[in-house]
Amino acid sequence: MATYNGGLYIKDQLESILNQNYKGWRLLIHDDGSTDTTLAVIMEFEYRDSRVKLIDDRHQFKNASANFLHLLRCTSAPFIIFCDQDDIWLPNKLEILVKAMTTSTSPLAVYCNAFSWKNNKIINSSVIKYHRNSLQNTLFLNSGVQGASMMFNQSLLKIIMNRLPDYVFMHDHLLTLAAVTFGELQYIDKPLMYYRQHDQNVTGNMEERKLMRLANFLFKGESVIERRHFRAVESFYSSYRNLIDMDKDKRVLFEAYFSYAKSNMIKRLSIILKHNFRIGNSKLILIVKTILRKSINKSYNNE
DSSP, rough: OOSSTTTTTTHHHHHHHHHHOOOOOOEEEEEOOOSSSSEEEEHHHHHHOTTEEEEOOOOOSSSSSHHHHHHTTTTTOOOOOOOOOTEEEEEHHHHHHHHTTTTTTSSSEEEEEEEETTTEEEESSSSSOOOOOSSSTGGGGOOSSGGOOOOEHHHHHHHHHHHHOOOOSSSHHHHHHHHHSSSSSEEEEEEEEEEEOTTOOOOOOOOOHHHHHHHHHHHHHBBBOHHHHHHHHHHHHHTHHHHHHSHHHHHHHHHHHHHHHSHHHHHHHHHHHHHHBBTTTHHHHHHHHHHHHBBBTTTOOOO
């Protein structure tokens, strides 16, 4: 758990972890310089339960992603899961995810869905709308699987930590890319936590109106690829290129993705069809966005 000024909500999250049906867990927490009651609450729970451990090394990142990646250096656990400070886990979350993880010793990540929760009520029955299990349906999503919904094994972690990319936009984006590139990414079709919506969400609030979501999907940013995610994919490919090049099909997909960003519309449509790129399970959505939007921005767009 990476924390920063989460005093208003962190107690609910910590209680939900202590109440898990699965008991064989350990919670590592690293705080990023909180100035509210966050540390006091953490120390209270650390006193209550020896499985809760605050890592007090005085490092500050002022960045949630860097804070989470720092925590990955501190664990040798067979299975790892990110934990946001303001969510609430259902009691069977760890139990279900751990059961799914024990099916493989190869690099593996599994993820669940979540209820969107605001003002103590469910406002949406699912947070994750577009699912992915391959590079073809992952690269154009401009996001990773929601970090707190995903559990991954030590086999995948070792690959990631062998050489972290120079640029990581979000920790969950890195983990998602690694899973579909070097192993498997599996979905468990159950909401296993409450994803709290409030003004301080680090990863942003979900729009509650369907028309607003549709408008944002088609036009927000006016590009198919979000530049920070493109840069993160470039850095990922550069960092792990020796491993990626061992799988010709994966290398071709990365190269096609990079080519898309530099191509005109006709060429981009051809790349989608040739390589079966999709947004989640929909090729049509990616085609529509390609027709309506620029590829990325002027730096990469030759039109």
